[in-house]
Amino acid sequence: MMKGDVMRRTPGAWIPDDLSVDKNIWMLSFECQGLASVGGLGVAVYNLARALARKYRVSVFMPSHGRHMEPDIKSKYGFRRVGDYLAEGFRRGEDGRLYPYKIALERGVSEGVEYYLFCGADPETSCWLDNPIIYNDAITFEKMALFARGLRAYVDHLCVSGAIGELPHVLHLHDWHAVPAGISAKQDLEERRYFCPTVFTIHLLNMRRSSWSYIGEGWCQIKDEAHFIWLNGKHHFKGGYREVWDLLAEGYFEKFGAYEADLLTTVSYSYLEDILSFVGEGVRGKTGVIYNGCDWEYNALLDNVVRTFGEKIRSELGVNELKRWDMRRFLLTKALAEDKPLIRNEELRRLIHGLSSVGALQEEGAVKPFKEDGPLVLMTGRLDWQKGVDILLRSVPAVLRRIPDVRFLLLLIPIYQTDLIHKVVSEVANYPDNVRLIFGESRVFHLSHLSADVYAMPSRWEPFGIAALEAMVCGAPVVGAGVGGIRETVLDIREHREKATGMLIPPESPEALAEGLTNLLLIMRIDELASKGSNDEAKRCSDLITDPQISKMVSSNLRLGSLIRSNCIRRVTNYFRWSNAAEMAERCYDEARKMAEYRAWACFQ
Structure with missing residues (x-):
């Protein structure tokens, strides 16, 4: 089924061989800096993807949040419709009714990373996937479900069309929003006897939960099939995904992702202990850490600041050679008065601007400088x-x-x-x-x-x-x-x-x-x-x-x-540096590959 130079065979199954150059890494996320981001998650996904792309073929999969329709983003990334892909069907709600959906896929490239955005191909689906609001309970949960169905359909699309070389060698899930999509894709591949190494990274523990009727086959398309999970030092056979969801995970997305993934990671060793206190000690043996990073360069930032403010600092303060304290004095007594900060959210912008008479706040979010x-x-x-x-x-x-x-x-x-x-x-x-x-x-x-x-x-x-x-x-x-x-x-x-x-x-x-x-x-x-x-x-x-x-x-x-x-x-x-983070990720991917191999052996021994 799989190409010999991409996969190697374990009796009755296929797993990736060692993760050499050009292997496919699929990152699943709700955020990515430059496209849609509200915090550290988007920064981490963006920078880790760029760092890994120096060696691997990295693809980031996301709900579109409508960003593919923004002219600047569309131009920068070159988003184009994946013409031979269309996911359509029905979801069954808790009320027993069928809800139709039709999902399209947009592909773009930037800085060596491929970006795939799942978007609506009809008005009903578009109102969810293309909604610019990233986090809002009702919207987020709808996006998660459609993201899961869209990604599973894309895996099916690649297999049916014979594009086996496009399949992932690593699935990397970022935070709880990506759990339904990632585990559904992992399940689909396992049904084809391809045991794809799956890594789940918790950037921030949210402790969100739902019912099996949400994450199951009717809504998020995860089937209640028997399979193996690793727990307390070995793989255990479970009668179905619902057993894991209801009894072990207790309906928590992060617990479910931790049990189902081949490796659970987070961003620091200290935080790993916090996560294990919630998820449970049973998964400790399949954990790792991938630090975040920072690619800011002191000299580059200083050059940029001097280009922007240097002449004004020299003229207003009467100095030639700029020292740190000169920049500070200029910032505090001059530059603050001229700053017009950008608040992107219109509702919050109105709120903040309405406080302009309080203390040192002035019109349009500006502030009075220090004396x-x-x-x-x-x-x-x-x-x-x-x-x-x-x-x-x-x-x-x-x-x-x-x-x-x-x-x-x-x-x-x-x-x-x-x-x-x-x-x-x-x-x-x-x-x-x-x-x-x-x-x-x-x-x-x-x-x-x-x-x-x-x-x-x-x-x-x-x-x-x-x-x-x-x-x-x-x-x-x-x-x-x-x-x-x-x-x-x-x-x-x-x-x-x-x-x-x-x-x-x-x-x-x-x-x-x-x-x-x-x-x-x-x-x-x-x-x-x-x-x-x-x-x-x-x-x-x-x-x-x-x-x-x-x-x-x-x-x-x-x-x-x-x-x-x-x-x-x-x-x-x-x-x-993000290059250090990429090296940590590579080690985690290799551990996940070993765990996926053990999973395959457990299934066919």
Whole structure:
């Protein structure tokens, strides 16, 4: 059935051989940066796909979210209808009625990666698959089901048309939304005695669940067939997929994906423990980690910022050679006033613009600049309860007591947490001299990173935390909560001393956050004063550091801050590039291939 140079035979079955160059990797996701993305998932899928495409043939499969109809995207990716593909039929609802669907497929290419978007071929299907809203319960669940049917039909299409070489050598499912599509495709291939290695990556645990009537053959097209799953060290025969869904997974998508996949992965070793506490210890032996990465380059970002702002900084500040503190002063006292951030969601844009009279917020999301320069704490990301911006704001008074001229800059992407938006705006208004809040995509985003003295990451939980890498590669040490991936990217100064990249603090503790921010800010201020030749003032400043160990380190090296900045950049460059993530993915794919082989042997022994 399969070509000999692509597959090798296990008695009665076919599995991929070793994953050499040009093998087909299928990634299934609801998001991908550049097409449709609202968070870290889209960034991870996009960058991992690009990194793997240097060696493999990578295809990303998604619901269209209507993006193939946007002129700029259509032109950039060259989306064209896959002319000989059409999936049509009926789904049976819980009410017993039949619901017709007709799915088409658009193919495009960008940066060596192929993109396949499932879209509606009739108005009823289009209203779901082509809806621009990515996450909304009713819409999302409809998209998931149609995505599953569309992908299974594409597998059938390739097999019937004889395009066997187009089939995947790895199925890589990203987050719970991709579970119905991925497991349905895996099942379809297994019915043909092709045991495709299947990897399921949980980027963020959501604990969503549904009924068998949803995920089963009537709606998402997963058949209730007997098969083997790996559990507690060996493969076990199960009477049907419903048994796994109802009894083991208890209707949870992530548990189901973990049991059915050949390998369960996530983005950090710390977060893997959180996932196993939910999924169960039975799958521990088939787990792995694929870090996220960051391809920002310090020199490239600096060159871009200098091209954009350099002439204005020199003329307005009267300086020739730009220093970090010059960029900071320009950012805080000049550039903020000219920034017009972009909020893409119209409803949220109206909400934010309606708050223009509160505190330092002005028309169209702009903010008043600070009157004077000062040491800068930066925070970026979604305005989400998870990210802990409320914790940061509760830490502000304690930091102000020891560093009265500190500046906090929050560059946040609003989402549908309107109560939190109002709360944060109200809190920020209490500190008109020290805190600024910018909603949306800001023109000063990279300038802010290159200007920051310290980056704050007070997350309540954080599977990985790409933002920490983005800060560190710009030379900004991170004060972060000791949760999830932050524990693996940030090296605490109290443990790693001169090799440190920041400080880890207990989660949900404004007091510990304030202490960490204060100590790191003082280290960076002492470094700045020493680099300006003000050693006496730098030494007086070191007396304000309350941690004896850190105080001793600073006293012996007033330029400790510069060393920490260099550590930050070096750590990202050496360990957290997307090329490093691709190598981790390759190792996981190889483990999944071995597990798929064991699965095949279990079926036919």
